Amino acid sequence: MKELLETIKGCTLCEAHLPLGPNPVLAASRSSSVLVIGQAPGTKVHATGIPWNDASGKELRRWLGVSPELFYDPAIFGIVPMGFCYPGRGKGGDLPPRPECAPTWHPALLEKMPGIKLKLLIGQYAQRYYLGKERKKNLTETVRDFRDYLPEFFPLVHPSPRNKLWQKRNPWFEEEVVPALRNQMESIL
Template identity: 65%
Template sequence: MDLLLNQINACTLCQASLPYPPKPILAFSNSSRILIVGQAPGRKAHDSGIPWNDASGEELRRWLDVDRYQFYDPSLFGIVPMGFCFPGTGKSGDLPPRPECAPTWHPQILTELTNIKLILLIGFYAQSYYLRSNSYRTLTENVLHYKEFLPDYFPLVHPSPRNRIWQKKNPWFEEEIIPELRQQVREALVL
């Protein structure tokens, strides 16, 4: 496991396309029980070196009903984004995750993570990659039909403050999805 993490931390595969030197931000251990697959680290995570270290992370922890200590315990949660480094900023927010990371590193990581009970797929990029042909046409449909992807995957919208409008338009998310998500998390972590 240490060898794999060292290889990832030394990766320069997409260096020419990044606005800053590569700084992979991820965390996992042999005993991780839940894997969080998001998009890519944001600027705050890049600066601090801590994944989900922003308002999105606070909202995600609320959804999961876990505290910071639990969330950042790699024996409980593995955090492996689709793109490991901050991709930069575009006109309407952060750029998409670099496409090189997931096919290069995710299969190797998943081989090592033998205790994973649940994979949270946060956002369009994670769902497109992992659900592939089983994916619905939209992210909203994936989230609405989450039961079809259990017990392996739980698709979620991104917890960004920018998605509060989506949440207001889809009250079923807070009413139905969040309680089920919390139950799945408790079962996977045996809390």
């Protein structure tokens, strides 16, 4: 695993497309139990090299009901985004994760993490890649029907502050999904 992580951290596969240059951000261990599969690092995470080290990460940890110390223990949480580097900015926010990362690196990483009990699929990119035709008509329906994907996957909306309006329009998320997610965490941890 150590060798693979070092190889990934030195990856320059899509360097020509990265406005801030390559800086792959991930964390994983052979003993990881929960795999957090998000989108791609933002500028703050790119600068610090610490995954989910921003407002989105704080909200995700609240949903999970875990402390930062627990979340950042790779023996418990593997953090493997769809794109490992900051992809740049578009009209409505950050650009999508680079398409090269997941097919290039995820299979090798998953092979080295045999103890994964649950994969958190955060956002549409992770859900599209891992659920394929099994996902629902849109992200809202996929997240609402999260039970259909257990015990392997738990689809979530992205915890970005930009999604506060989505959460306000979908109060069932906080009422039903967050408690179910915490129950999953308790049973695994």
